[in-house]
Amino acid sequence: MCIGQVGNLLPHVTLSANLAQHLMPAWGLSAAEGGLMASGYAFGYMLAVPLLTTLTDRIDARLVLLWGSIASGLATVAFGMFAQGFWSGTAIWSMAGLGFVGAYMPGLKALTDRLPAGDTSRAVTLYTSSFSVGVGLSFLVAQIIADRCGWRTAFVVTGFGPVAMVVACLLMQAQRPAPKVGRLLDFVPVFANREALGYILGYGAHCFELYGIRTWLVGFWTFVIAHQGAPSWLSPVVMSFCFAVISMPASILGNEAALKIGRHRAITMVMIASACVALVIGFNATAPAGVLALLLLAYGLTVPADSGALTAGMSAAAVSEHRGATLALHSTVGFGLSALGAWGTGVALDAAGGPQSARGWLLVFIVLAVGIAVGPLALLWARMVRLEKRPS
Template sequence: MTGVFAFPALLPSFVQEWGLSNAEAGWLAGISFAAYALGAPPLLTATDRIDARRIYVAGALVTALSSAGFAWLASGFASGFVFRLLAGLGLAATYMPGLKVLVDRYRGERQSRAVALYTSSFSLGTAASFFLAGEVTALFGWQATFAAAALAAAGAAVVVVRLPAVRPAAATAAPTRLAGLPAVFANRGAMAYVLAYSAHCWELFVWRSWMVAFLTFGIGALGLAHVPWPAPTTVATVSGLVAMAASIGGNELAERVGRKRAVAGIMAATAVCALSIGVTPGLTYPVLVAASLVYTALIMLDSATLTAGAVAVAEPGRRGATMAVHAAIGFGCAGIGPVVFGLVLDRAGGADDAFAWWIAFAALALVGLIGPLALTLGRPRERVSRDGG
């Protein structure tokens, strides 16, 4: 994960060093997630028949290669694009297949909590990535950051390859790698969670991609001569820890009040916060930091809940295929979102214009409202069961 999220952590530096437009910056931030969306369906449906551990290890090695290539060969938009795309394919073979590694090995009474812990650990990895990028780059340069990311990915491969092998319970009616996908699309309840998750991913990865740039703009708008404490990359690091706690807490809330009800309220509150955060650069820096952390928490409150919901309503033997659709559409939106956000910034006045930032966040708020609408129209049935619903 470090190689994927080190780039957004250093986005303002790359914009300046490589002379990128906001749209180009959005492409480089988002292409990894678009590549994830392309790679996820065949990789995840394969986990219904072969041990996901094998896919994870291969993906970790691809991620290591992409980070090493970015460190030593990337010099501008075109070369950076290639290695960012490769990083997304590596992520596709590790994130959700990693979840399948977990659910194939843990089928206890609280599997939903295990799923929530795993998905929320994504935020911990994001926080570590922002911290590593900020600290290592300050000392040794951005190339060293991506070299360290390559070593971390190789280490993950070593850890997972040592896990015991399992044979997944495959669906007998799945003769080809993608044959299970039509049944997933026919599952109205699962697709409701998939669409809500897609809106969530759009919001989340726009924010993760542009947070440091937004905070950097806020510092400039306040006319501060020096970068105040905490620095933007430090705020992004803390936001990752906030996100992990929010994801776990949100799942616990959903267990008590119901997934649909929890998600609807959370996404509505997130939309309101998106409209508000666009005006915070004109206020004090502590207010900007506090608003950023609140926005992070609201975005992440429903993350684990949406994934656990999709797993819970999936047909037996179709969990891998359901997770494939869940990840492909969700991360497809994650790839598009940062690009659209950058385009809106360019069209509305540029990244140095406060009103342009507000317009971009207002557009983001509208996307977030798709989630409650999808769950209302899809009417997924709650199946809170002892085996992980």
């Protein structure tokens, strides 16, 4: 499943990896337009996830995963072949995000449905943290192929990545879920589960920050090279790949810390640290490239370190009969705020002077810091509600 997910993620940041260097100059896009086009992926995901993920409570999640993987790959190839500007690019990339709905959270459902009874925290964390490996490879492959063969070829090649998950689905043993009654899109039991809701809202703050920095990481490092210079080996390809890949051990270690000192405490510490690192980067956007590289690597550790603990906490808090609906709301909130993060940071960049302005990048990192700082408040709210309900 983890290998299949890495394949499914090969197209994931192909647009972000080529946005600042290729697509924006080719199509004459502003940062706000570029951010909005990138957010189309998360927006398409957000629209379809309530239906497709809750559907896994009624049919084998393997089937949703299979067809979602196929749709995601085909849409990515279509972007490389047919996208001609902002509107067509946004529409096709939104379709890729819609396909990814079936290619991510249903995979988590298919995995947990086939695990033996007991604590699944480490298995869930391994699956979610392999997300980072896939994103790192997506950054790497998309940029290398675009530089050598053009950005259209990069989309076509990465669009074949989901074949790995298609193979995994075909090898997976079929399951028949227990019959369910009631409405398909019934989120009332999920909203009543305050513990799970706290993790879901925290995940939304995490996704806002994560998608915001992933959208503009290559653009920021391009700014650093243009204004401060950097060794030839410290290219945007190298920085984006390292930033993404170190997310996997960060997420695993974050979850291990959560198991030892408590999820709420560990997640809160990570989120506060991440906000602080973002502010330090923003206020030092004109520092030497070596200093900024170290700061970005530190940010690459703090940004994903709460991911596994948040998803594992949500999964543990979910009522088994409504796990698909809980996963659906988890993804809806997460990718909805992902779309806002990509677009909002682009608007901030334009408002403060554009991609060539240090003030623009300062405002981007301030927006990211404010976004992740909402997470601890959501967890505190959920904890207070739970304490109020305890018998005295």
